[in-house]
Amino acid sequence: LRAARELGRKAEEFLRLYHGEEVSAGDLDSRLAAVRAEIADTGTYRHTTAELAFGARVAWRNSNRCIGRLYWRSLQVRDLRHLTDAEDIARECAQHLRLATNGGRIRPLITVFAPDSPDRRGPRIRNEQLIRYAGYRAADGTVTGDPLNAGLTERALRLGWTGGPGTAFDVLPLIVEGVHDKPRLFELPQDAVLHVPLDHPERPWSRHWGLRWHAVPAISAMCLEIGGVCYGAAPFNGWYMGTEIGARNLADTDRYDLLPRVAKDFGMDTGSVRSLWKDRALVELNRAVLHSFDRAGVTLADHHTEAERFLQHMERERRRGRDVHAEWSWIVPPMSGATTGVFHRSYDNTVHSPGFVRHTDGAD
Amino acid sequence: LRAARELGRKAEEFLRLYHGEEVSAGDLDSRLAAVRAEIADTGTYRHTTAELAFGARVAWRNSNRCIGRLYWRSLQVRDLRHLTDAEDIARECAQHLRLATNGGRIRPLITVFAPDSPDRRGPRIRNEQLIRYAGYRAADGTVTGDPLNAGLTERALRLGWTGGPGTAFDVLPLIVEGVHDKPRLFELPQDAVLHVPLDHPERPWSRHWGLRWHAVPAISAMCLEIGGVCYGAAPFNGWYMGTEIGARNLADTDRYDLLPRVAKDFGMDTGSVRSLWKDRALVELNRAVLHSFDRAGVTLADHHTEAERFLQHMERERRRGRDVHAEWSWIVPPMSGATTGVFHRSYDNTVHSPGFVRHTDGAD
Numbered sequence A, B: 001l002r003a004a005r006e007l008g009r010k011a012e013e014f015l016r017l018y019h020g021e022e023v024s025a026g027d028l029d030s031r032l033a034a035v036r037a038e039i040a041d042t043g044t045y046r047h048t049t050a051e052l053a054f055g056a057r058v059a060w061r062n063s064n065r066c067i068g069r070l071y072w073r074s075l076q077v078r079d080l081r082h083l084t085d086a087e088d089i090a091r092e093c094a095q096h097l098r099l100a101t102n103g104g105r106i107r108p109l110i111t112v113f114a115p116d117s118p119d120r121r122g123p124r125i126r127n128e129q130l131i132r133y134a135g136y137r138a139a140d141g142t143v144t145g146d147p148l149n150a151g152l153t154e155r156a157l158r159l160g161w162t163g164g165p166g167t168a169f170d171v172l173p174l175i176v177e178g179v180h181d182k183p184r185l186f187e188l189p190q191d192a193v194l195h196v197p198l199d200h201p202e203r204p205w206s207r208h209w210g211l212r213w214h215a216v217p218a219i220s221a222m223c224l225e226i227g228g229v230c231y232g233a234a235p236f237n238g239w240y241m242g243t244e245i246g247a248r249n250l251a252d253t254d255r256y257d258l259l260p261r262v263a264k265d266f267g268m269d270t271g272s273v274r275s276l277w278k279d280r281a282l283v284e285l286n287r288a289v290l291h292s293f294d295r296a297g298v299t300l301a302d303h304h305t306e307a308e309r310f311l312q313h314m315e316r317e318r319r320r321g322r323d324v325h326a327e328w329s330w331i332v333p334p335m336s337g338a339t340t341g342v343f344h345r346s347y348d349n350t351v352h353s354p355g356f357v358r359h360t361d362g363a364d
């Protein structure tokens, strides 16, 4: 009963927001009455397709850690709430990637599967992102591939995955839990995953690094919460900002840790950090990312442009009478922070709903 | 009376901290009784020299924004609390700079002048740092020198300063308010200010940029608060971290804004931010700073080393049973953030006393 009351409160808050912002929403009072009756009857309620789309877009708008929010209204929403089965979900995740990739012109997209309900947990995707490169840990502790995913890789192997070819960039299978299922494995079809080979604009030999990264960053283990309803399987993507790849995934010492290699091949003096070899290698690696995505015709933003857009977003929202909340340490890019306008101000980090949240979840 | 009670509380808290950490501190109860009596009698109390030194060192230790705290115990403390007169203070600020400069082997140092008391505000130094380069604003709004100090420069001119030679690096006079005084101007003697000419290790032509920076960063407009007593004139310094000069003072668009110039002279493609010319110019400018300070034999830390030291500091304090508090956005260096260990964690930003605080102060 208490849960139903709490849900009713959250539903009302969301519906007021929706009807307040969207003139096309229709009559608030009758919708409120219907939702209250539905909750009393079933313990939960169903969003209309329009409510779902609005909720998902506002969840993006409310993502305090996201610098890419200028285009929040353009998010495309696939309403697949009727799907609860692992196999269906895996198939539609692949389809999500194809639609999002769009031949390189990346489209911001979210696919929403069945929500949780009071009597049963909805489906879950256990991969943090739809596309994750395996990290194979050897007996001596070294990892081939992405060390971030070593745990997920072990889990896939325990579940019966036979492993990929063993490169540094093997795509992991999806681990999906349907509503009545144990976790099951699904390989992503090759045509669903676009990879971009990486090399440096001025150093042809950098091809021998054998680097690549995938075109679409699709977060798949966060819960989309709208008006008290949890969509635990709702993968979403934008396009990449270059630094995510060049200044984190490929550079972090607990990821691909490539700065020493890049510095060495560029002939930098790695004897002392005072030569700023890390800083120089970091810039060259990020130039390689930007250059390679451009050449491949795949959308990817640089951090200067994305920071400008975010300031534009704040200004636009302010004019619409809304505050933009943000988390400084996530908004400021991980390299050349102070060269971007977003560095030189502070933000209110209050969290709002609808939103994307990380639920600690017994099954994980 | 209420103020006295509040002061008594803060004094006690400080004295308990001091006696808890320093075995040489003597008997706590008798000291507490004496301080209580002194406050009842005079409305304030006087720290012993040992209390002052401990308080100043712990104020550094408590500076949540400071990455340089590993050496907090080594802070040298000049006890000049008997000085209240503007002229004496200006003379001893110059002497502070000579002692801190130490021929290039920079010494962390604080000079403490007379505190505030219930019946009179103590002296104040109106310059944010002892050494500040003038910013001369022309009729068209452009600034020669450091735009950050345009306001201070105007204030000095209004107070009768005749201006410096008009370079981009003219040292401003000190603006000091003695206890019974209006603000007065004092030129810093040339032998008190060490400048380091800046050029790039591999580009001799960079000498023609005509760049320099001063050796000692001495903050002079923050209040040192110890056990409820405010030392409003207590300039302190450490050595520079290179990025303060190369990634902020010389690079920020509202400071010397040198990245476009550096990029152009290096022949970088400044047509599009996507070439990462800002990032590349930033690295080269910072290499110039490190190289030039090294050649001049002046202590200056690089951000990689200083970040390592800070993590060492946290570990050392933890072993001593103390938490280290910090402000992420100030601790993480303004360039190549994610390449430093301090980026990859969060901090508790709770503020503690003793500390350095910014008082809004009627006279300003």
Ligand code: HEM
Pocket (backbone or CB within 6 Å): A056, A059, A060, A063, A065, A066, A067, A068, A069, A071, A075, A108, A109, A110, A236, A237, A238, A239, A240, A241, A244, A301, A306, A330, A356
């Ligand atoms: C359109 C282009 C987009 C760009 C350039 C962008 C950029 C970013 C970046 C750089 C981060 C920080 C990632 C990290 O450091 O790990 C981030 C985080 C985030 N973004 Fe976006 N984003 C985009 C689209 C989206 C979309 C479409 C959504 C949701 C519908 C979204 C929701 C989020 C959320 C929830 C986070 C925080 C993730 C977490 O906590 O791990 N973003 N974004």
Ligand code: HEM
Pocket (backbone or CB within 6 Å): B056, B059, B060, B063, B065, B066, B067, B068, B069, B071, B075, B108, B109, B110, B236, B237, B238, B239, B240, B241, B244, B301, B306, B330, B356
């Ligand atoms: C010994 C070498 C030192 C280094 C390398 C160092 C480094 C830094 C850096 C990089 C900042 C940020 C500055 C900015 O972004 O504007 C900072 C801030 C600060 N430091 Fe240190 N520091 C040192 C010594 C000291 C000493 C001796 C004290 C006091 C006794 C001190 C107290 C502070 C305070 C109060 C701030 C914050 C200033 C503000 O709020 O504007 N530091 N330090």
